[in-house]
Amino acid sequence: MAAGFLLPGCATYQIKPLDDAELHRELAVPDPAMLTQAAAKLDHPRLRPVFLDFSKPLTDEAIGILAVLVNPDLKAFRAREGVAEAQVFNAGLLPDPKLFGRFDWVFSGPAGLVSPYTATIQWDLAKLATRSTDVRIADEHAQQVRLDVAWQEWLVANQARLLTRRWVYLSRQETVAAEAAQVSGHLLDLTKQNLAVGDATLAELGIREAAFLDAQDRTLALARQIAKTRQDINRLLGLPPDHVVPIAEVDAEPPRSLDATRLFASAERQRLDLQALKAGYASQEAAVYRAILGQYPAFTLGLNDYHYYSDYNTGGPTVSVDLPLFNRNRGTIAIAEATREQLHREYVARLNQTRADIGTVVTDLTRIALERTPLARELPELTRAERLLREAAAAGDVTLVNYETVRANYLDKRLKLLALEQAAAEQAVALQLAVGSPSLL
Template sequence: MTCLPQGDGRAGFEARLGSLVLASCLVCGCVGYRSRPLEQAELVGHLALPEPGSLVEAATQVRHPRLRPVSLDFSKPLSDEALGLLAVLVSPELKIFRAKEAVAEAQVFNAGLLPDPKLFGRFDWVFSGPAGLVSPYTATLQWDLAKLATRSTDVRIAEGHARQVRLDVAWQEWLVANQARLLARRCVYLARQEAVATEAAQVSAQLLDLTRHNLALGDATLTELGIREAAFLDAKDRSLALARQVAKARQDLNRLLGFPPNHGIAIAGFEAEPPAGLHTERLFVSAQRQRLDLQALEAGYASQEASVYRAILGQYPAFTLGINDYHYYSDYNTGGPTVSMDLPLFNRNRGVIAIAEATREQLHREYVARLNQTRADIGTLVTDLNRIAQEREPLARELPELTRAERLLREAAAAGDVTLVNYETVRANYLDKRLKLLALEQAAAEQAVALQVAVGSPSIL
């Protein structure tokens, strides 16, 4: 800190003041303004499909606490894991969260900057008076020491917030990846159910044609024809309903990926093994350690703890140091230090302290509420998976025998050895059981993904 040198009049003072301001700008450096308009060409580029080559390279370089890099091969159907990572790479919503991460990092940078000194100046012209008077001026250079006293705390607050944002981004990426996996599994199992329903509709159509032929020959009744027509319409409606569900699931997946609604994605088939040996309390303990959103809340709470401490520091007087240079009418100079401080008589930062403490209490309750919700979600999912396993086991055991019976009766009906009514009864039962088993397998596959999300880890055993 330096004093303004003594000068003789307005011109000298303005020259010295201008030189000091110019030197400050040159030393500190200034950031220029750059316009960022919403260009239509750029927006069209953002809406276009990403280049496959860039996605393949990015998928092998992913660094995430819960997602591992994968090798994308767009010439083959993609697994649910590959689709999950692809969603993380291209999801438009995630790009918004990553922009928030950049804002948090900028806040950390801002918190670590030292305060700029302040320069005050005053100049008076002498219009009348005794001979020999000169124009006086005053110059003061001040520096607020309060920022220095709280700088480390401000940095700790900003760093805690930045860590919270980073963990929130990672958690959102984890959610998006698993939502893509869930939708991929839904597409696969619904497509299998649609194939079964379509096959059943085709068989019903054949039986209807055969009944019409027999009716013309006098070997069937109008009642039988009505039964065949009702069975065909039911099978056709079921097939169309499943086709609509498949189309919706694929559109949901495209929306998540930011792809056009009708964009085709080849999904690899798989057999998801339902998890077994699940223990609710053990999974909850693992979730407390693994879930990124809980870690984000912990980071936010730590940041707020620092904010409370920062508010406590604010109740003490804030000091400002300065240096003055006075040039009087009689053309002589004086100068010296100045000290200013707040007098904590009325405010004493009590309002800020109250807000900080109330916010900390709010975050504490949010954390406890999230723990309760996590435990409840895990308990519900474990119960659902156990019930699905109980329903699935007898179906999986009985379906092969029912499949054999349906095939034998179909051959016998074609040969005229059994009535179509008997075959239709067995066939309807076989179709219902087969679709129910596929629906249970779909529910188990989706609930397994949901349980991984609830625990916060790909490994739930």
């Protein structure tokens, strides 16, 4: 009857092999409708839900959310949450009692002897004394895992945003670089023609050829960077290498606040990895308390039933207790306290790294702004000069070589400005990542 009562509550083993068909489904491009639904219901402490419209190019924010949903590494990382929840469940379970039995057959001896038996049931009370602490340890660890997962999602989302912005600005630079290469090629052709009629020198021809080759190399280098960035985006999204995600244009605004002290104070409050470390420290603090409890004697209560050879029974309670003479759980306490100190040092080190990261990004953004401001101020004048010279060249008032020289310089300045804008856009994402929040205030 006891077996019939207990067995239905037992877990059963179910095999789960690595099925090739299922693995191929995991590698396939996800269903857009399911992704749109999941993105609209996203629940994250730092990322807001978005509407994914795959019929249009996706913004950097949308691609960041898409990465959170489909990134293969995140899918594997989230499995840690299930393990942590199982540990919480396990910590809350009561200990099972233990049943001991013994039976002896009488083979020889005086007449009237019966076969004796012994039955004992015991229950370990030490687990009851530490159950609440064990649950607290598991709860804090589960909270740490949840925050770690959320932090990893935050990192992946911002890495996707950064790559998206990089692709957009590199594409803009490639367009301008291709135009500059075309101008350099035209200048080279004009120089060759002038050399043929004696209006140019071999030195000028060499300069034009070098400029043309440099412009071509720059265009090809940008094309390689664009292709690599596209592959990096696909890898982050877990998509096949030949898959193309349409990307919308980005108009990034520089951060309003570049006060490193205020940003670091904000990071202390908002960074999920710091909160995860705090939860881990709280879990270890409880583990130290659990180790301290382990130095006290552990009690085990039981009931006995003895049936003797002479066919009479005795029974009664039993108590067993550990004698803390030699061990006294000192090794476990020392390990727990040392681990707590290690976690304390890791938290301080992460704070220091956070402060340094924010300071580095703020310095880079300040330097970029100093370079970008005068260039952005001068570029409209260069644009106007290029237009006037183009009109003058068309009217025959300026030689085409002079015009093309000014135009090449104008395109070089545009490329430099686009490169600075790319750096500013990427560093703006890096600053949000370092602070741990989309809001930098």
